[in-house]
Amino acid sequence: MEEINIDEADLRLLDLLQNDAARSNQTLAELAHLSPPTSLRRIKRLRSLGLIEREVALLSPDRLAPLLGHGLTALVEITLERQGAEQLEAFEAHVLPDRAVQQCYRVSPGPDFVLVVHTADMPAYLALAQRLFTGYANVRNVKAFFSLKRAKFDPRLPLGHNGPGPHPPGPPAR
Incomplete structure (x- = not known):
């Protein structure tokens, strides 16, 4: 299996995408502290590595x-x-x-x-x-x-942040 290397910027993008994959690349780039071309390049790489399996709509x-x-x-x-x-x-x-x-x-x-x-x-x-x-x-x-009641359903994977509350924004990527 191919060795996969990711950094904090990749983790920020993955976290943002699993929270809302419908965001524009411009918005993702701003939130991840990246330039739009860098964001797009990194997301394409994360897909090609198989870290992003697919993007779906979660229905209510x-x-x-x-x-x-x-x-x-x-x-x-x-x-x-x-x-x-x-x-x-x-x-x-x-x-x-x-x-x-x-x-x-x-x-x-x-x-x-x-x-x-x-x-x-x-x-x-x-x-x-x-x-x-x-x-x-x-x-x-x-x-x-x-099931009598669905109390919680969250398909997101924790990416280095545990505990309640939103994921704190990371430092800007180089």
Whole structure:
């Protein structure tokens, strides 16, 4: 794997982008204390390095609920009968293409996987469970927890700043 080197200016840009990727390059440059051409060059490099996977819009479930229904979010623990590398990869390949699976984590200790799934309602969850778990021969145990309220959802990664409050601005880049 290629060695990746980033500096404080790159971290500032990454932090700004993960907070609001819709900002103009001019605004990002100002906030990151960079010139616009430097900002653009650095962002292009961060993308090419794979540090920025993709940029998406985060939708508001509460605002969409009157239009689409609240839906059902579940955190699902999956334990497999056999946990060899081949079986673990096969299960991932089985569940990842399903649009209802929003997140999939291989975990330890305890279950082998934790999935975050979103379906329209309980009958849709039952169909998902039958499609992905019940009919899959290597699944030993399924334990689902249904969300009553989403208290926090933040996809941002902490980049050197821990604790409450906004990320303090860094020094200007050279």
